[in-house]
Amino acid sequence: MTTRVVVGMQWGDEGKGKIVDILTSQADIVARYQGGANAGHTVVVGEQKFILHLIPSGILHPEKVCVIGNGVVIDLEYFFTEIDALKKRGINPEGRIWISQSAHLVMPYHKTMEAYEEEKRKDKIGTTLRGIGPAYQDKIARAGIRISDLWDKKIFEAKVKENLKSKQNVLKNSKENLSTAQIVKKVLSFKTKIKNYVRDTSLFLNQALKQNKNLLLEGAQGTLLDIDFGTYPFGTSSNTTVGGACTGLGIPPQAIDEVIGVAKAYSTRVGNGPFPTELSNSLGSFLRQKGDEFGATTSRPRRCGWLDLVVLKYATRINGVDELAITKLDVLDNLDEIKVCTGYKYKNEILDEFPQDQNLFEKCKPVYQTLPGWKTATQSITRIEKLPLNARRYLDYIQENTEAKIFLISTGCRREDTIFLD
Numbered sequence: 143m144t145t146r147v148v149v150g151m152q153w154g155d156e157g158k159g160k161i162v163d164i165l166t167s168q169a170d171i172v173a174r175y176q177g178g179a180n181a182g183h184t185v186v187v188g189e190q191k192f193i194l195h196l197i198p199s200g201i202l203h204p205e206k207v208c209v210i211g212n213g214v215v216i217d218l219e220y221f222f223t224e225i226d227a228l229k230k231r232g233i234n235p236e237g238r239i240w241i242s243q244s245a246h247l248v249m250p251y252h253k254t255m256e257a258y259e260e261e262k263r264k265d266k267i268g269t270t271l272r273g274i275g276p277a278y279q280d281k282i283a284r285a286g287i288r289i290s291d292l293w294d295k296k297i298f299e300a301k302v303k304e305n306l307k308s309k310q311n312v313l314k315n316s317k318e319n320l321s322t323a324q325i326v327k328k329v330l331s332f333k334t335k336i337k338n339y340v341r342d343t344s345l346f347l348n349q350a351l352k353q354n355k356n357l358l359l360e361g362a363q364g365t366l367l368d369i370d371f372g373t374y375p376f377g378t379s380s381n382t383t384v385g386g387a388c389t390g391l392g393i394p395p396q397a398i399d400e401v402i403g404v405a406k407a408y409s410t411r412v413g414n415g416p417f418p419t420e421l422s423n424s425l426g427s428f429l430r431q432k433g434d435e436f437g438a439t440t441s442r443p444r445r446c447g448w449l450d451l452v453v454l455k456y457a458t459r460i461n462g463v464d465e466l467a468i469t470k471l472d473v474l475d476n477l478d479e480i481k482v483c484t485g486y487k488y489k490n491e492i493l494d495e496f497p498q499d500q501n502l503f504e505k506c507k508p509v510y511q512t513l514p515g516w517k518t519a520t521q522s523i524t525r526i527e528k529l530p531l532n533a534r535r536y537l538d539y540i541q542e543n544t545e546a547k548i549f550l551i552s553t554g555c556r557r558e559d560t561i562f563l564d
């Protein structure tokens with residue numbers, strides 16, 4: 143019996159979808175613990191490419207069971223769009239996916255609120271506009287609506303009414319029809335369909351643990367987008383880090399055996415906020431094109447830059463990362479030399495730990511170590527001995543500086559383009 147958690151170590155988009163997909167073969171249940179349809183997990187199976195936003199990528203394995211925990215915020219429209227899209231491609235999720243009855247709903251007015259708030263903000267976050275922040279805002283303010291509220295129309299209606307009343311000054315300029323009656327009708331239209339997918343998922347997972355089942359817990363986004371430990375306020379509204387797995391699924395910390403951190407061989411960020419190693423030049427554009435760095439959810443071009451080892455070291459510490467998966471190594475194949483950030487310069491000081499003061503972090507400049515490139519194609523290599531020496535040195539350097547063991551290297555988007563280390 144093993145419970146593994148997969149977390150992103152940077153700003154999301156590290157390639158967790160592929161890693162979760164690979165590790166699913168060793169799991170019985172795959173559970174998602176936070177975020178919502180803001181995530182975009184890309185998985186390539188044979189000739190087919192799947193982009194999943196809400197449903198764990200474990201669903202692509204026909205015999206596996208998936209869970210969407212209480213920590214996730216659910217937009218029912220997106221959920222069923224995804225279910226229908228899977229069915230059209232021959233994947234039947236019926237009876238294999240369970241949603242927590244305590245998960246909060248992303249309501250139509252959350253998206254309207256978010257658009258308004260982003261517009262109004264001076265320092266824009268650059269959110270995905272999927273209503274994630276406002277849904278979590280309501281949850282924390284104890285005004286949120288949970289899936290189980292759908293079962294009683296009166297209770298549901300009263301909650302929607304109360305919500306609309308308290309948000310009147312934000313919603314008054316909206317062109318959409320946001321009347322209580324319209325919203326109640328729209329969201330309740332999913333009630334019968336969703337009922338078949340809902341259960342007490344915390345109980346289900348704890349029973350699975352008792353039965354010695356293998357669990358794979360899937361985080362969305364990345365450590366630096368975490369609401370507590372990320373580049374606040376430029377991040378998402380949930381705990382993307384390992385603690386979110388316990389609170390977002392209702393399982394105890396002792397249940398976690400292994401934490402797997404996923405990091406890209408360079409850095410990317412989509413949305414605004416500090417990014418010390420960003421390359422706003424032709425090299426940045428090269429990484430974007432070669433790595434196909436465009437958002438899976440919003441198609442926005444991702445900001446690209448060198449690998450930041452201070453970030454990786456921090457993510458290892460916060461999450462207790464045991465093992466590392468390094469993705470997209472092949473994107474660096476053509477470069478003469480490769481830089482890695484080993485510290486930050488702030489005024490006359492060199493910082494080698496990630497600063498918690500975000501006002502200070504914004505002013506940090508990267509301190510680089512330059513490593514030689516390998517100038518050899520590594521795409522689709524499956525054995526470590528086949529990697530060029532400088533690529534192996536690059537990986538060793540990452541391993542030494544993060545103190546986490548690399549167990550997997552991804553050399554392409556297909557399942558087969560993977561090197562497994564002992």
Ligand code: IMP
Nearest residue numbers: 154180181182268269270377378412413
């Ligand atoms: P939100 O999660 O939509 O509120 O967006 C907050 C910030 O997190 C923005 O900078 C988004 O671009 C970023 N973000 C949210 N989800 C993802 C993701 O799955 N990958 C990368 N960035 C994300």
